Amino acid sequence: MTHPPLVLRLLEALRRLPGVGPKSAQRMAFHLLERDREGALRLSLALQEALEGVGRCRRCHNLSEGELCPICSNERRDGQVVCVVESPADVQALEQSTGFQGRYFVLGGHLSPLDGVGPDELGLEQLAAQVAEGEVQEVIIATNPTVEGEATAHYISELLAASGARITRLAHGVPLGGELEYVDSGTLSRAFHGRREVQ
Amino acid sequence: MGHADDPLLPGFVLHRTPFRESSLLLEVFTPSGRLGLVARGGRGKRSRIAAIVQPFVPLWLSWTGQGDLATLAHVELRPPPLSLTGRALFTAFYVNELLLRLTSRHDPQPELFEHYQWLLWQLVAGAEEWTLRRFEVVLLAELGYGLLLHCDGDGRPLRPDSRYCYHLERGPLPLQGEAPCPLTISGETLLALDGHSPPQLGAEREAKRLLRAVIHHHLGGRPLRSRELFRQMFVRHTDQGE
Ligand SMILES: [Zn+2]
Numbered sequence: 001m002t003h004p005p006l007v008l009r010l011l012e013a014l015r016r017l018p019g020v021g022p023k024s025a026q027r028m029a030f031h032l033l034e035r036d037r038e039g040a041l042r043l044s045l046a047l048q049e050a051l052e053g054v055g056r057c058r059r060c061h062n063l064s065e066g067e068l069c070p071i072c073s074n075e076r077r078d079g080q081v082v083c084v085v086e087s088p089a090d091v092q093a094l095e096q097s098t099g100f101q102g103r104y105f106v107l108g109g110h111l112s113p114l115d116g117v118g119p120d121e122l123g124l125e126q127l128a129a130q131v132a133e134g135e136v137q138e139v140i141i142a143t144n145p146t147v148e149g150e151a152t153a154h155y156i157s158e159l160l161a162a163s164g165a166r167i168t169r170l171a172h173g174v175p176l177g178g179e180l181e182y183v184d185s186g187t188l189s190r191a192f193h194g195r196r197e198v199q
Numbered sequence: 200m201g202h203a204d205d206p207l208l209p210g211f212v213l214h215r216t217p218f219r220e221s222s223l224l225l226e227v228f229t230p231s232g233r234l235g236l237v238a239r240g241g242r243g244k245r246s247r248i249a250a251i252v253q254p255f256v257p258l259w260l261s262w263t264g265q266g267d268l269a270t271l272a273h274v275e276l277r278p279p280p281l282s283l284t285g286r287a288l289f290t291a292f293y294v295n296e297l298l299l300r301l302t303s304r305h306d307p308q309p310e311l312f313e314h315y316q317w318l319l320w321q322l323v324a325g326a327e328e329w330t331l332r333r334f335e336v337v338l339l340a341e342l343g344y345g346l347l348l349h350c351d352g353d354g355r356p357l358r359p360d361s362r363y364c365y366h367l368e369r370g371p372l373p374l375q376g377e378a379p380c381p382l383t384i385s386g387e388t389l390l391a392l393d394g395h396s397p398p399q400l401g402a403e404r405e406a407k408r409l410l411r412a413v414i415h416h417h418l419g420g421r422p423l424r425s426r427e428l429f430r431q432m433f434v435r436h437t438d439q440g441e
Pocket of ligand 1: 057058059060061062064068069070071072073
């Protein structure tokens with residue numbers, strides 16, 4: 001079957017979404033174009049506005065509309081404790097299951113030695129600079145329990161070793177290969193509250 | 200090789216990358232050599248496969264299909280679990296990159312596989328740098344790039360108390376008075392690298408320089424990414440590197 005060029009472009013664009021293959025892309029495109037053109041317009045506007053309006057928080061690198069995200073600009077959050085996570089989804093998961101009142105630092109990934117993803121790509125110098133300012137008393141490393149997450153945690157603990165801050169790591173209970181985002185909240189809560197010293 | 204009812208083979212994932220919508224492309228290392236496997240659905244976050252197809256996890260594997268990309272048919276953990284942390288983890292990433300860069304797919308390497316597995320367990324046990332050097336020597340030998348470590352380039356036995364100039368193509372030649380040599384090394388260190396004697400003081404540094412030069416040569420001069428990361432990481436605390 002051949003599609004008009006504009007439909008082809010839409011299919012191509014939809015396939016950029018994670019988990020969307022040719023068939024799902026076609027289903028989505030036909031749904032939007034045939035059954036829900038109003039919804040399609042809303043989707044395209046929302047996407048455009050989000051792209052223009054959402055950037056990264058200057059302090060924690062989480063997604064944010066302002067220069068500082070709501071967590072960083074909330075004065076009741078405890079600036080003495082910083083939790084380092086791989087992705088914005090991890091912030092969501094921890095917010096929902098732990099009652100954590102400190103701040104975050106979002107790496108946007110993990111060290112991947114063979115792919116050339118190093119400390120610069122993760123903003124680790126900025127993290128070190130923030131900790132060096134002196135307010136931070138504890139850094140909780142909550143990278144995923146994968147080998148790359150473990151390597152990242154080790155790198156960060158070495159990087160911050162001389163800072164004087166206490167460095168802790170989530171306790172076991174998060175399974176090997178698990179990703180925080182998908183760990184059930186009971187397990188995540190136990191891991192968070194049972195965190196231990198790295199050094 | 201290549202049917203679903205084939206017996207499971209021991210193996211390790213060297214590297215994995217996202218593939219198509221929800222799959223993973225794995226480079227695995229088995230006694231049958233290195234091969235590329237597609238793990239279908241391996242990126243489903245709740246998938247059992249995603250949790251175990253990680254580097255340095257001892258696995259049992261089977262696959263279907265032939266050619267450059269086969270499909271992972273079955274995978275399970277191969278106890279005992281191997282738990283690498285800290286600095287040893289970075290060394291292990293470096294070794295994986297070496298294997299990826301220096302081996303070819305579908306080139307059976309049963310001996311090298313055993314050595315790789317042995318090295319990982321040594322790293323868990325806190326192995327010293329010398330263990331890594333010995334692994335590099337074995338790796339080069341198994342791949343046909345062996346160093347000349349028992350005699351000099353002219354076939355004379357190496358003397359532990361002599362100094363040599365290591366030529367990448369010819370091997371060690373006795374150091375001649377004033378002639379400049381980029382890679383000097385003692386006979387003692389060469390013999391120790393061959394496994395004949397324990398390393399003496401200063402051997403680690405010499406051996407590292409030699410192996411770095413030889414590996415660099417066989418990599419066609421393209422740098423290793425894991426080494427760069429390692430350097431960034433440890434330079435601030437020590438001057439040892441890997
Ligand atoms: Zn923020």
